[in-house]
Amino acid sequence: MTNMEQLTVKGLTKEYEKGKRALKSFSLAVPAKGIFALIGRNGAGKTTLIRILSTQLSPTSGTAQISGLDILKDTDALREIIACVPQEGRAVGWLTPRQFLSSYLMWRGFTSKEANLLLEKSLDELGIKKYADTLNRLLSGGTKRKVLVGMVMASGAKVIFLDEPTTGLDPISRDELWRTLVKLKKDHFIFLTTHYLEEAEKLADKIGVVEDGKLMALGTMAELRRKVKYPYSVKILSDHTVIKPRRGELIKGVDGHYQIVTTEKEAGRISKQLINRGVKFSMNPLTLDDIFYYIVRKPIEAENYDQQEYY
Ligand SMILES: Nc1ncnc2c1ncn2[C@@H]1O[C@H](COP(=O)(O)OP(=O)(O)OP(=O)(O)O)[C@@H](O)[C@H]1O
Ligand SMILES: [Mg+2]
Incomplete structure (x- = not known):
């Protein structure tokens, strides 16, 4: 496999201002296709890693490449191919989903006509078209979350980071989103974090377990199962x-x-x-x-x- 098809993280360390080391020489290599799920308890370092890989935060040391593009050297080129839904991400309250997606897409460089086509398709696919003209702040928490997923879906970015995309979704909405992600993974690389192990098992081609800023285990669900000595x-x-x-x-x-x-x-x-x-x-x-x-x-x-x- 060439590094064009890989996510490679090497010795990534992040020390926040107050001396908190959130990542400790974290290394990882997985194919940059399908779905990769990162699991780990609160404070393990998942969001820190996503923020670094999606070029929103710089590491203290170490490096990473996605599809041959370096997070530090090729930041602009990388931003063209990635989109991210942050853990605390919220759609702008005083816009409707339609207006919000349209402005995001135009900010990414699409014409208004292109943006309209893309956003309609995405809202439709996520089953939230009926909310397209309701102010985001009036939507339920789960629907707000879907608007953000719709935003990255519409962007056409090939690499999508989703930090806990299904937290707060009811079981039916979660199931719908899973179906969307399964369709999406055919021609995208989706990097997600989740606290629902069932979600990781159902969706992910590979799962990484992070604990205290370090990668503890990596593999398919079957491989992780084999790591357990006692059944x-x-x-x-x-x-x-x-x-x-x-x-x-x-x-x-x-x-x-x-x-x-x-x-x-x-x-x-x-x-x-x-x-x-x-x-x-x-x-x-x-x-x-x-x-x-x-x-x-x-x-x-x-x-x-x-x-x-x-x-
Ligand atoms: N801006 C910051 N300044 C200082 N410490 C931070 C900052 N952001 C995160 N941390 C700390 O870094 C560690 C990792 O945090 P991170 O948000 O990456 O964890 P996480 O795995 O995403 O957790 P969760 O499952 O709760 O979302 C935690 O100890 C956290 O308190
Ligand atoms: Mg987090």
């Missing part, structure tokens, strides 16, 4: 109960509950013990959320749970 999960739902697995790993969830990832056999053994002791628990094969959790969370070190009560 079963036992969640202990009562406080202060810890079971030390013979095989597997113990993880403490944010809700304070313990989860054991382990083999099917060991999960069965632990379940029996828990039933005997009347402890509430749930047992299931790992969900995608579990896999994510497994990747970003280290198992608790023995000394951390030695003081705890366990059976």
